[in-house]
Amino acid sequence: MARFVFVLAVAVVSGSLLAISCGDTEPRVDAGPPVAADAEADAAADGEVDAATTPTAEDPCLDANGVAAGSPWPMRGGCPRRPGSRMNRRGPQSGNLVFTYPTTARATAPVITGGGLVVVGTDDGHVIAMSPTGQKQWDVTVGRSIGVSPFVRDADEIVVATRDGRLLRLATADGSERGAADGASEPSELLPLADGLAYTAADGKLHRTDANLREVSVVEVKSKEGLTLAKDGALLAAGEDGVLRRVDPSNGAITELFRAPAALTASPTVTYYGDIVVVGKDEKLRSLDAKGVLRFERPLGSAPIGPPACSPDGAAYVATAAGKVVGFDRAGQETVSFAPLGLAEPPIVGAQGTIYFGAEDTKLYAVQPSGRLLFAGALRVRARSSPALADNGALFLAVEGGVAGVGP
DSSP states (O other), X not given: OOOOOEEOOSSOOOOEEEEEOOSOOOOBOOSOSOOOSSHHHHHHHTTSOOTTOOOOOOOTTTTOTTSOTTOSBOSTTSSTTOOSBXXXXXXXXXXOEEXXXXXXXXBOOOEEOTXXXXXXXXXXXXXXXXXXXXXXXXXXXXXXXXXXXXXXXXXXXXXXXXXXXXXXXXXXXXXXXXXXXXXXXXXXXXXXXXXXXXXXXXXXXXXXXXXXXXXXXXXXXXXXXXXXXXXXXXXXXXXXXXXXXXXXXXXXXXXXXXXXXXXXXXXXXXXXXXXXEEEBTTSEEEEEOTXXXXXXXXXXSSOEEEEEEEOTTSOEEEEESSSOEEEEOTTOOEEEEEEOSSOBOOOEEOTTSOEEEEBTTSEEEEEOTTSOEEEEEEXXXXXOSOOEEOTTSOXXXXXXXXXXXXXX
C-alpha cells in the first residue's frame, strides 16, 4: 500500500501526535515499524493479537456513573473511561475563533456542564464558569492553586481539587461552596465514582473518598497518573514501575494486569472496543485487551505527551515530542502521519473521527482520519490543554493567558 507524508510546515517541528486507527483508512505515513499487508493476521501469528476475535464496539460513556448524565464533557477525557471522545460529538467544521476569555494564570482543561457552562480552574486559585460565548457567569477564589480539571458531578455540583489536597464541592449555579474535605497533596486528574471519587497523588497511592469527599481508603499503586475506569468497573492505575494495576473498588484488592519495562507516563485509555491503550517512558504505545494481554506494541519515536484519545471506530491518538501524528490500526499497522508546527497538546476525537488538538504554533488543528488537514484555525496564542466538545460541536480549550472557544 502506498505510503507518504503530509507535512504542514517548513520550520523545525518540536511537537506531535500519533494515531492508532482501527479502521480501513488508506495509509498516509512516515517511515515506521515494518508491518505486513495483513497486519492483524501477522500479528496474531506472532502472538500479539487474536485475528479471529473482534469485540463489539460500545459507547464507553453510556453509563458513566459519578458524572452528570446531561453534561457533554463532564471531566477531562470525556467520561471515567477517558476515551477522549464522546459518541455523537462531532466537533467544529471550521476554525472560527469565537472568543478568548482572559485568566490571570494558567487554566486547566475545560469541562462543560449540562447547561452549557464552560468551567476551568486556574493556577492562582480561581474557579471560573463562562457561557458558550465567553461571558463570565461566575468567578470564585478558593485561595489555593488548582492544577487538575474540575468535574461535573451532577446538574447542581462541580468538584474541584487544589494542589495542596483540598477537595471542594461547588454549586454549579454560582460557585458557592457546598462542602469540603482534606485529601492528599498534588492530586492527579480526579476519577468520579458513583459513591465518591478516586485519585492518585504525590505519594504514589490511590485515595478513595465517599460522596462527601472524606477519605475512606488508601492503597499503594506506585502511580501519580490519573486513574481510569475499566469496562468491568475496576480502577486502572498506570505505575511508575511500568505496571498497569487493576484495583477492585469494593475491597482495594490489586491485580497486576501488565508489566512494561519502563514507567507508564499517562492515564490509560479504554477504547470503544474495550481495549486498554497505554504509553510509556520507553517511547512506546501498547494496546492490551481487557484482561491485560498484549495485543501489540509500537515505538513512538519520541516521548508521549499526555494520555491517548480514541475515536468511536476504535482509532487512538497520542501527542509526542517528535512533531508528528502517526497512526496504526488495531493490529498495529501504521496508517497516518501528520506534522504540526510546534509542540502539540493532547488531542481529542470527534464522532466522525476528526482529531482536534491545539499546538505551540498558536493554531487549533482538525485532522481527518485519512491524515488530511480539515483546518488549522488561528488561536492567536499558544494552546495549553486538550479540548472539550459541546453538544452543538463547539470546542473549548485552555490557551496562554485564558480560555478559547472555537466553532461550531
